[in-house]
Amino acid sequence: MLESKKNPNKAMLLSIIPGLGQFYNQQKVKGLAFLILFILEIIEIVSFGIPALIGLVTLGSTPMQDHSLFMLIEGAMQVIITVIIIGFHIANMRDAKKVAEKINDGIKVPYTLNETIQAIYEFGFPYLLIIPAYLAMTFAIVFPVLVTLLIAFTNYDFKHIPPNALLDWVGFKNFTNMAQLSTFRDAFTSVLSWTLIWTLCASSLQIVIGIATAVIANQSFIKFKRIFGVIFLLPWAVPAFITILSFSNFFNDSIGAMNIQVIPFLNHILPIDIGLVPWKTDPTWTKVALIMIQGWLGFPYIYVLVSGILQSIPADLYEAATVDGATAWQKFWQITLPMILAVAAPTLITQYTFNFNNFSIIYLFNNGGPGSVGGGAGSTDILISWIFKLTTQTSPQFSMAAAVTLIISLIVITTSLIVFKKLNAFNMEDE
Template identity: 65%
Template sequence: MEKLNPKKTMWLSLIPGLGQLKNGQKAKGIIFLGIFALFIIEMAVFGFNALVGLVTLGTVAGRDHSMFLMVRGTLQFLVTIIFLMFYIVNVRDARKTAEAINRGKDVPKTWKEMCDSLATDGFPYLLTFPAYILMIFTIILPVFVTLLMAFTNYDFNHIPPASLISWIGIQNFHDMFMLSSYRATFGAVFGWTVIWTLCASTLQIVIGIFTAVVAHQDFIKGKKIFGIIFLLPWAVPAFVTIMSFSNIFNDSAGAINIQVIPFLNHFLPVHIPQISWMTDPFWTKVALIMIQGWLGFPYIYVLVTGILQSISEDLYEAATIDGATPVQKFNHITLPAILAVAAPTFVTQYTFNFNNFSIIYLFNNGGPGDVGGGAGNSDILISWIYKLTTGTTPQYGLASAITLIISAIVIAVSLFVFKKSHAFDMD
């Protein structure tokens, strides 16, 4: 049998499909050549104009819609990237297949052999391919559009189709950090976002671990009843709970000020005054942290309960023989076992609360008062973004820039913690 020249086959595959045809793989060659032809036709009919529209974002106001052009152009850009990946795979496939044939290895050549190969070796790829296609439209496309929007002047003065959007580079990031008004607002909102994330997430994790450990002790009776009670905050829809707490913490008619505090004053030596939960920024933030602790601990409780049941009792018996105290048992046996399994999940609690929009919005709409730039005293970054895009003077470009900063922070912190906790090394 005549030996194939892998380099010649690779050069032939610069036109997708020709290299495969040279290797005798007629079915694969026809498919690859068909994909190439479809891409060329798509570029001629739609793709080239879509990419031009992405660059210009329109030339005539009232006729061209800059956002539509951006979305179409971004989609075409992704399609082009996918084709380039296919192109590289096509070239490598032609060379690798030629080398395999020269070594005497059988490769699928007919339609039947190719279908049989896909049904066996390629089945996982066929199964996951639709998910990847769906991910392009539901995740990657919106992320790319948001990324691009951060570098435009998309605001209340430039709303298509009445006005065109233009590329302005890093101006939105410059304004955020250099303009005194936005810089002060970003600093205040970001600072509270960090405090909120650390305090609220830590509180719910501590409560969840504490309740799980206590309920796991042998001397506790009625564990099933406690389990049901601890799960109640999780069973009730979060928005219902938040709205209820908004009424409970009402300054003038809420149960905390009208019933709970007067009741406590009957027994405490120190008089507790009524607290301005909804009108004082400090107490609003305290209330938000306490509410999130209540809402979030059931999930941690369930998680930790499962982990505790997997810890061998022999470890505790050996520790008892050695004279270990309950605190020492917790520090050296229980807590390490919990963190070894649940550390990545705990990280997700912090990242979730960093972007926990619902509780901030539903409890007090980010109030009371404001810190400038359209942000309230209890707004976190994600709720500030909402106000920037839904207010009377929307700032879509600036909101997109803040979104990118949030994403960068969350991704960086998550990757760092996952690496330190060896989450990626777990089997």
């Protein structure tokens, strides 16, 4: 087949209508496929896309007839579809230009159906595998995030529940309310501060206990290591919600084993009288109990992780350190801990992000109580449990909950990225 010189820029401009650039490059099979996709794209835009985008802007005009929430969801979906369409057009134009350049350079390009299939098999097979996964991830992850983002800028609350009432765009009002309205400002400040304290204390406690138990159990002089391993894994073996509910009864002020049995026993062996502790009626003691429980629940995972890492540390390092006169404490700080962090740092960071959104322990232990700090939040609610209450209480505040969700996401993502970068967690290969 004689291949005449092609104008790459002309091929690219023709591909504004997908397929024409490929026809210009004499790739009829690829051009036909892209043209069919373009026709389907036009049908989608006319039949669904334009009405969905108009609905996203207006959110309806007639109550009981227009469902603002559905219109917002359909509009969000169309926004994603539009981005995909734009990406398809850009890729199509780049493809036409590159193929024209290859033709001019004398590089063979596929023309027939068999050649196209062969080229896809040789060069495009990985893309055929990852594109469906990316599309599924887009609609399973990006789509809900986008809907939440949009709801945060509406007045979706108990006074505006579709289809009885229409939603309206209110801009940054929900965010400014958290700063200006005393009820939400005080609640947000209290909940956020406790969330940060909870995340740091609970996560650090479980990491310290997990590393300590793993290091101690890995010492050569420790006997019955298998038995200790089984004991340390018990909190992990029992479903977490059962453990939390059991601890909720254990810390009961009046009939709980902590006040009835454990504290009286401690009073006998200690020179001080501890007295009964209001574990579930005093916010401070409830927070202490929650942190201790999470330390118990979370350390087995760290124990297993660190135990595996310790097995891979060469014994020669410790022998050399012993010859140099290093103490056990120096060996831990100079050899053991750096080796643990080099491997487990990303996983340890995820413990903080997990506890930042650890809803189950807060809800099951004492339902965010005792007491209230305003705005529908309890004294031990963290941000995620406060969001749950904002959306399930008798006067739901869906848009406010969405705004808080965005703030949570920004905090978690920003903190994680900074820490990952500081710890070089993104370096997946040697430089």
